[in-house]
Amino acid sequence: MNRGYAKRRGERSSLSFSVFFDKILIAGIAGTLFLFILYPVAGVLMRSLKWNGEWSLYHYRNLMTLRNLELIRNSVFVATFSSINATLLAFCIGVFAHFKKRFVRNAIYRSLMMTMISPPFISAIALLTLFGRRGLISYGVFGVTLNPYGWHGIVILQSLSGVSLSAIMMMTGLSQIDSRLFLAARDLGANPWSTLKEVVLPSMVPTVLSVFFLQFTMNISDFTTPIIIGGRYRVLATEAYLRVYAQANLNGAAAMTVLLLPPAIVAFYFYRRNMKRVHTLSERAKILEMESLNFKLPKGVQMLTGGVVAVFFLINAVQYGNLFFTAFTRNVSGTPVFTLDHFAVFQSRHVDALIRTIYMAVAAALLSTMIGVLLSYYHRRRQMKGFGVLEFVGSIPYIIPGIFFGLAYVVVFHRGPISLTGTLIILILNCTFRHISVGNKAANAAFETLDHKIEWASYDLGASKIGSLLKVTFPILRPTLLVSFINSFTASMTTVGPLLFLVSPRNLVTSVLMFNEVNSGRYGQSAVIGSALILITFSVNLMAIRLLSAQRRRGK
Amino acid sequence: GDNGEEDVSVNEEVTEAEGNDVEEMDEEQERPFEGTVLELSVAYGGADGSFEAFTEETGIEIEWVSLSTGAKLSQLQAEEGETTTDVWFGGGVDSYFAARDLGYLYQYRSPEFDNIDEKYLDPEGYFGALSLVPFGFIVNEELIEELGLDMPETWEDLADSQYDGEIIMADPSISGGQYAILSGLIQVMGEDAAWEYWEAVNENVDYYAQSGGEPQQKVAAGEFAIGLTAIHGQTFGLMETAPVVGIFPSENIPWIPAPIAIFENSENKEAAKVLVDWYLSEHGQDILMEADARIMANRKVAPPEEMGTLNMDQLIDFDLERMGREREEILGSWKELIGE
Amino acid sequence: MKNMTKIYEENKGVRDFSLEVEKGEFISLLGPSGCGKTTTLNLIGGFIIPDRGHIFINEKEITLLPPEKRPVSTVFQNYALFPHLSVLENIAFGVRYFKKFQKRKALVHAKEFVDLVGLKGYEDVNIGNLSGGQQQRVALARSIATGAEVLLLDEPLSNLDASLRGSLRRELKELQRRTRVTMIFVTHDQGEALSLSDRIVVMDHGRIVQVGRPSEIYDFPKSSYVANFVGKTNKLTDKRGAAFFIRPEEIRLKKNEQSPYRIVEKMFLGHQTELILSEMSGEKDRVEVLLFGKEGRGYEVGDRVELLLNTDAKLKVGTE
Amino acid sequence: MKNMTKIYEENKGVRDFSLEVEKGEFISLLGPSGCGKTTTLNLIGGFIIPDRGHIFINEKEITLLPPEKRPVSTVFQNYALFPHLSVLENIAFGVRYFKKFQKRKALVHAKEFVDLVGLKGYEDVNIGNLSGGQQQRVALARSIATGAEVLLLDEPLSNLDASLRGSLRRELKELQRRTRVTMIFVTHDQGEALSLSDRIVVMDHGRIVQVGRPSEIYDFPKSSYVANFVGKTNKLTDKRGAAFFIRPEEIRLKKNEQSPYRIVEKMFLGHQTELILSEMSGEKDRVEVLLFGKEGRGYEVGDRVELLLNTDAKLKVGTE
């Protein structure tokens, strides 16, 4: 009924500018999603159907080997294990933080925001320097020789690196539970422990599941960690990466990525389903300040979760400490000596790259937020046909390994009408479309709680569709826009995989430069770049949070 | 693009040079590519140290990105050779063979080829050779002492069970250098003997590194006692900061050339030729050797001092074309050997 | 002024709704939940399009116009105020877009309406900091400020507490008197409909059951459905065995130990007392009686009472 | 049965609240928003701890006990039902933890309470699919099922619409009569308080202003604050110039063209009619009059009327 109404509406007033603009937006979103997601992904997959320049299933015929099955098994095993760990740890941190005073909660939230930024390989290197076979702590302090190489190394690192984002999601999830439920449970005789078990836990099921599956999709397509610390343990993503990176077997690697899709899609399906459940629950959610409530966690839980928080932040402190320490020291025959030499790495091309990277990340974050939110707006609010499919298209880049999304762009945008290789635009586009899913999901959740009537009211008061989108919907969604911005910005600043093949001397970005420094073993220099990346990303994020809380204060 | 400041500073230097020079016209003719920007894809550790000198002398500016040759080849395939890069600088020679066969490289036989052994380069001129990278061991002396191990001297020593778990080498299917060692030893030892040998070494290897540069980092960090590695400037750098030493085996030293090539798709081929000529010339080679100590391809340039222990006679007689030809077969056997 | 006919939606919704409204009239749509009140408003507001039928305002057909082009404005049930704008900005919103005023001019213009609804001094206050009643007034002002000819109000008072509801009811009436805007008011609270409206439209299952002035509806309901929905009724039988209806407030009581009626429940409500009587035999329905002021004080649960009925007290219920 | 004294929080909150409640009593806390009603309930429920003072139930001090150990159960304003549990499981929750029943036994036991609140057949329905009124009944059943001796209800009816509120009010009363549980009920709706309670506690600014039976409070308010909060009052002056209070329903009217009073507003409410009179001189306050049943039909806005007051109609307001 709504659809018929929208259709007739369009026919009658097709001359008005705002209706025209609305159409442009709709076409623009649909068009860009096809052009910058579907087309490149299809392009790279087509390559897997070629062998020696001929159409052939050669790469697929060689795919179903025992070896590859083992790789899939390894991938699924490691990703599952790591994701369970990260989810558990994050849950502990979330629970601990949620039942603390507001300033403690805010402090934890901000720290999580900071630890979220670590570029992937930094933590791996920190782990090796500290806990490797000759680690400063394992060997240096405790005198034991640990062998971190193998699946356990991958699991440890992936678990740790997923905790920050997961814990932030957990905190958001917990804050959406009506806290009177905790009171009600205790009122009905449940002690704090039972309350946790019977009320907090079940209420968190949707959040927990979506955190888990988000982690799972990220881990299964992660190739950096297994490369650095996997030892003889190989996973599919690594194998696909190496085929491209070391063996220049692009077509075979593309075929291999196809193997990664089924588990990722299954996981993604569950993720989507559970996100829907989150929505139906959050509709009735009321946030009551925990401050005034007399609720203390049971002693055991308090100690356990507090311990997790302490250990997690200790590990991160050590990791970041190590990073900054490495940035300022030089190893002279085994003893670290203070030096500023590594800062010499900042030649003009690095400074250029840094500025370019910030520019790129800001642009990509803004764009992906806009597109993600609009996608959600047209799907959820305007009930446009086909936008459900577009939403799925928007999430494809999230579930395929980054390098393929990068290569996909190289494959289709190196010639023809849209020749973009070597430009800044291709980087921005790539980052933009890779992270659309985040803003889209956030907006979906926000729209679910935002009264539909608000938009009706603005039409009723004479604002056009676009007018009310700009003057009403976006301003109200500002907190969501900012959260999405932070997410995409952070990811764009630190991501390497997809950009590796898109950078040329003219459009170098900092994360790739750091990756190169790490690869050539110049840890001091990479630490300097890494520190700069972290500081800049953190500052920009803090600025965004400022804006966000300013908005919140006004809203109250 | 670059910012204007650099252009200005370059121009200033030029003015200075002009002031000192008597023949202004000549100067201009010698620098016909003043201000041209060449884009390089570099897989030659430390090479950037020489770019400034090149720009100063030729007026050609260099912008570069470092990318492993395997990755570059993938990228080339993805963009069907239509790269925006002009020159490919260093890296694994097998990728150059593949790129040549795919038609991505520009045929240019530099006049300097005459000073370079034909073995090192493509005789038809699709790529030249900048230098040779010899392979050997990197050993953590502290660790050797602590574990009470002997210093390894020959390839055979590595098969000794005393080194169990203390040897690290890269996966030859990933690292071109490691593949060169494998293929080289097969060429000199004969297939059967070589495979028997690698089987024994495999027993001592904990895991295979995922990049050619990793073994020396791991040995320097004290994680392993012995690493198989290319020995060049980076290795010598490590010897200053870590208790490690690079050792050449007393016989059968494998090597690979570090090639240089112009891309077929380059729009600055003339300037690129100037670059190739400059880097293959005795003068350019000296400067490059300064930036990263290697055995230079041009026979007029003597090996660097750092290579003191290297006995040039022990470099194996290496058939690069055969190395490329046998790649799939050898790597297949390798995978079987390590049980994948 | 308006003539809206034949509207139909799936099996529910609104069917064959036809009504003419005078300019400046205050019309209430009254009916139980789900009877199609909101649907009717949405049709007039333009948020949904009728499957059949037409809507006219001032003889101009608006059936297919988009909401932003209709001279109609809606006050939504939960107000749907813009949380990111201040009171004044909320009110100016419609002035800017509907009347197409410049921003500055719109704000000046909106100022008048802030005063109109008695929110002087609250111009820059954030919406979230207003009480429910104040929000309601902002929503009203926002709609009135557009200069719309017809105001649609969807249960604007239903989320407020009793005392606030009373005072806002009065304000609304006052405002309508002053502005002479046509108002169509949705409610399922009979007291609201009776006290505010010029005419009441009683609806059931998407159809109009009765249209009339409040006292008409109350005193001459067309059916027992209307009689029961608007006010309460008792069904009694007279001596000849004929059934008739009577309003609880039309029954007077007298204590009488011989009477078959006994008080089983007493609800003291201050200005009135509600009593539920049941007949000893238990055969007949319970009878609800409303006693006024101090009158109710004398009776307690358990007392036997006799019913006193005036001859004109019987409710005339139209043919069914 | 309970004796709660001296409680104090910051500058707001509740001060020196002292009250004894009989077993099985129905007590209402009545007062304007922010007067400390919720705070009082939270103190009894154990969600916050008093700065001073003590709370006893059955002579046992519970002041410092955690909520789960108190024989007290709260029905929250928005019910706070567990969205992940079914109706039956929600009700069984308290049985399991409060009465420490096994899960199976708890479910069987809970079944009884489902029937008690008339939700038979809804046992396995998801909470989200219930209407507001049904949710309210689940919340009640959940609290009652714990077998708590004291039930605390925080404005359980304030979010419901008028008709639903009326019927739930009756159900609540009925339930209390059957279970004889002590109930402490928070509201700011005077009608609710008057009709439901055995005793009403009127609060203002964290303090108790008056405690008494509904008719006591209505007929003998201790202060004009109470008089105005519970019911409406008119302030008139008698012939000797002394001011007195009178309830609107105690005034009768007679048409009289010479009278200084004129009807300025008429609100027809069906069973009663509310009239606002103003004196011609405009000096005195407006007078509100409530006419019952058909009595109100004869008057229209503009009529001149005379006030007829019974001698016993004056409201006795206690010393201020």
Ligand SMILES: Nc1ncnc2c1ncn2[C@@H]1O[C@H](COP(=O)(O)OP(=O)(O)OP(=O)(O)O)[C@@H](O)[C@H]1O
């Ligand atoms: N979009 C829709 N699709 C299908 N049925 C609908 C839709 N909107 C409303 N209905 C149905 O139409 C009927 C009338 O709905 P409407 O919202 O107009 O009722 P209402 O009178 O406003 O009720 P309430 O007093 O509860 O607000 C209801 O039975 C409802 O379920």
Ligand SMILES: Nc1ncnc2c1ncn2[C@@H]1O[C@H](COP(=O)(O)OP(=O)(O)OP(=O)(O)O)[C@@H](O)[C@H]1O
């Ligand atoms: N945690 C707190 N900190 C400070 N002041 C508080 C706190 N909780 C309540 N108050 C204040 O104490 C007073 C009483 O609050 P309470 O919630 O008990 O009011 P109430 O009578 O329940 O009002 P309402 O009818 O609006 O629910 C209010 O002025 C409130 O602002």
Ligand SMILES: [Fe+3]
């Ligand atoms: Fe990545």
Ligand SMILES: [Mg+2]
């Ligand atoms: Mg409705």
Ligand SMILES: [Mg+2]
């Ligand atoms: Mg309260």
